[in-house]
Amino acid sequence: MALRIGVPAETAAGERRVALVPDVVKRLTQQGMSVRVEKGAGTGAFITDAEFEAAGAQIVTREEAWASDLVVHVQPPSEAEIALLRSGSVYIGFLSPLDHPEIVEKLARQGVTALAMELVPRISRAQKMDALSAMAAVAGYKAVLIAANLLPKFFPLLTTAAGTVRPASVLVLGAGVAGLQAIATARRLGARVSAYDIRDAVKEEVQSLGATFLELPFEVPDAQDVSGYAKALAEEKQRQQAQLLVPHIGRSDVVISTAQVPGRRAPVLITEEAVAAMQPGTVIIDLAAPSGGNCVLTKPGETVVHNGVQIVGPLNLPAEMPVHASQMYARTLLAMIQEFATPEGFKPDFEDEIFKGACVTYNGEVVNERVRALLAA
Template identity: 60%
Template sequence: MALTIGIPRETESGETRVALIPKIADRMLKSVDGLEILVESGAGERAFHSDRSFEDAGCQIVDRDTVFGADLIAKVAPPSDDEIAAMHEGQVIAGFLSPLDRPSLARALADRGVTSLSMELVPRISRAQKMDALSAMSSLGGYRATILAADRLPKFFPLLTTAAGTIRPAQVLVLGAGVAGLQAIATAKRLGAKVFGYDIRDATREEIESLGAKFVELELDMGDQEDEGGYAKELQKEKQERQPELLQPHIADADVVISTALIPGRPAPLLIREEAVEAMKPGSVIIDLAAPNGGNCAYTEAGETVVEHDVSVIGPTNLPADMPVHASQLYAKTITSLIEEFVEDGAFTPDFDDEIFDGACLTHDGEVHNERVRGMLSQEA
């Protein structure tokens, strides 16, 4: 039997991306013998890919029920309750599944007998770089956050010398130098701002400075703050309490603060207290990319713009969806790379001896496979 891959229309509010684009679908169909790709009618519309463009690539345009009858479902956002109910035992789903933030979703998928691959759990090893959807989307988020800040700030970003006088460049402070933070730094520099970067991992100093920004150093003994996956570790309580205090003067000097500090599966650390916002100049802007996990700023509300002390605090929850063309293109490349890695003789073949599959697999054969998620579910129980 031919392997069928289903591409549903995303139903989560504000989600504009699609898991596969026609160009990559065409390549997959030519490289995998017997493959059939079933695309729900309208799935690509918000990413500017028409049904006709999918048909021209060799895909079949079908209804929603037919899509969810496919052997493998490729999605962007985590499946809804209705979508999980439409799935059947032995089916495979790949996509963002929020395993550490919504472990109950893993239990629901396991109860349906679904094998699920979480893009968030793809191990950070060289062989899996082409499957790193998190980094791809974080890069888009960091870029978009800077553009959003420049649009909201009632000032120029660059230094300008005019007949009417000289305009000093805006000061941008980026908190967190992961993929999103580094892209925000690079974008702010390209826009002409004076940029500062901060991270608890001293190893990021070189990356920050290589982009032309100044590394913010606090009088705080951090030690080794990077885990095996390259993420920041959670600070000890005493250091957590001192960090916002030491950051406050740097925040007060900034016209824009872009905050990206987040540890997967944990509440976002509080870096920007109320008094720090009050000390900022009127008209300043804070873009808090940690908003979905509570935010790095005391005033952050997920999905909202809050104005306090004449400072705009913006808490976006899905900035890549603001750029659906390139977001879908990059995401499609990562998810198809993961799928193709385990297609053998025209069938999707789980391989738990492979560290990529073993790491990315969330559920299989009625069980939650990921050890950390199992532990979280046990604690909830």
Template identity: 60%
Template sequence: MALTIGVPRETEPGETRVALVPDVADRLLATVDDLDIRVEEGAGQGAYHTDADYDAAGCLVVGRDATFDADIIAKVAPPSDDEVDRLGEGQVLVGFLSPLERPETAQALADRGVTALAMELVPRISRAQKLDALSAMSSIGGYRAAIGAAERLPAFFPLLTTAAGTVRPARVLVLGAGVAGLQAIATAKRLGAKVFGYDIREPTREEVESLGASFVELEVDIEADQDESGYAEQVEKEKQERQPELLQPHLAEADVVISTALIPGQPAPLLINEEAVAAMDPGSVIVDLAAPNGGNCALTETGEEIVAHNVQILGPTNLPAEMPVHASELYAKTVAAMIEEGLEADAFAPDFDDEIFAESCLTRDGTVQNDRVRGLLGTAEEAKA
């Protein structure tokens, strides 16, 4: 009996990506014997892939019911309540599942006997790099943030010499030197801005400087009356607590600030207070990539673009969806890698003792597998009681 993969049309507002693109589907069909890929009508439309493209790749273009009647369901966004209700015992769901933000969805999937593999839980190990969808999407987000900031800034990014005089380059400050932050730094640098990068983790200095940016170091004065280890810990604690205050003069000098400091499942750390926003020049731009978790800026409104103290503050929640062609292509490759990793004799039978599946597995055998999600569910039950 053929292994079947279903690719539904995404229904979450603003989601334009698709979980498998025709080229990746074609490669999977060539690699795996006795495989059927069912793609819902119109699933690739937002990413500029037609039903005819999928048909030419060897996929079956079907209705929604037939799409969900598959062994493996490949999605981008977490499933809606309706989509959860369509899933059942023994099916496998692969996608971004927002387990720490939506633990109740994990419980619903477990109750229906679904094996759910969360792409954001894939471990950060070298063997799993090809499955790292989170990094791929973060890279797109960082790029898009820099492009969006350049579009909205009422001034040039690069140094420009004209007959009327010379225009100085824009000053761009990127907060957070993870994947998104580093991509934002690289993109702003390519656009000709003078770029500065900050991260509380000192080892990131080398990565920031390797991209041609200047590393912002926050000086903290602490009484040196303890051993070296204790001193370092105290400096770190003091720096964390005083970040908004210490960053304020650097923020005031920036034309653009791109903030990317985000901790999954936790409120985003406050880095930009209202006083810092008020100190920025009129027309300056803040792009807050931490908006889904409340934002690094005190004035950020999730999913909105506002103006406060004559500063433009953007709180995007899904920048990769603004680049659906490449976002879908990269995401599809990670999903295909996840499926291929779990194949055994052309059947999907992952080894849940393997680190990749042990960590990415959100639900299995009727239970929530992830400890942090179980803890969140327990906290929710206690609150109800």
């Protein structure tokens, strides 16, 4: 019997993405796999059941989708959803394993082989499976649009009969994928952009996008890990960094903060003193809100106004662009499925660097060392 791939509808509040899109479904069915999509799963992304059926999918009930051989999902599953998974089945999706190790433990108890898309290693062969970067690009783009909408000023330089309007000043904190996309988008809108990152290695990327790279007068040895992610700074260095950023933040019309360290609370880059230095009407978009926020005044999921400064703490910006976000995410899942699955079944391979990095549960056990350590603690 052909490998059955299940696509359940997302149930998390505000989530509008769907794990697979018709184009990807068509490619999988042409390869001899069976795709079962829960009725209405694509509604939030403006995809009808008829479009899925035309691509070769079966429209099934919620229970049937979760009872598939391989289940793909966007948000981490709830306890009730985990209970619907069959022992011996495979789950692929976002799991937040370092923030919510208890979800991983429940998947192990259910006898599910689970792969976390966040843990796909950053190697060249795995670039097409890098869902985290794909969604970060969406978030960086959307963050700038929100800021431009909230800012009571123009972004670009304008010369009019009524005089010249100076361009808005945008500061991006953290030049990872989200930060670089934010820089590119703000530049397209005509803003004057500067960016800061503790990793000197990203300086050229920032400058290539037309932004100024902000260099602070303090040393940070080994600022990034082997995967290219920023490392957490020592507490004293964090305080020094935040203090040095105050005048730069104070001169900005918009601050987009993106700095996060996997598995840890987001570093504080924007202190109350920095917010006090900003002018009324200015905007902070804190993309690190899900992990505590880069701004001390951020409230995850809310917009706070402090002395006239608007501080936005979005939790899931990719869900606000569900059409392209779903397409991008589905392609990363397609690459993962094609790497380890055939029409006959899913083939675990712990000799493969990608599988070993992403796999968190197998054969009833938690196999990721970092998650095991968190559970033991």
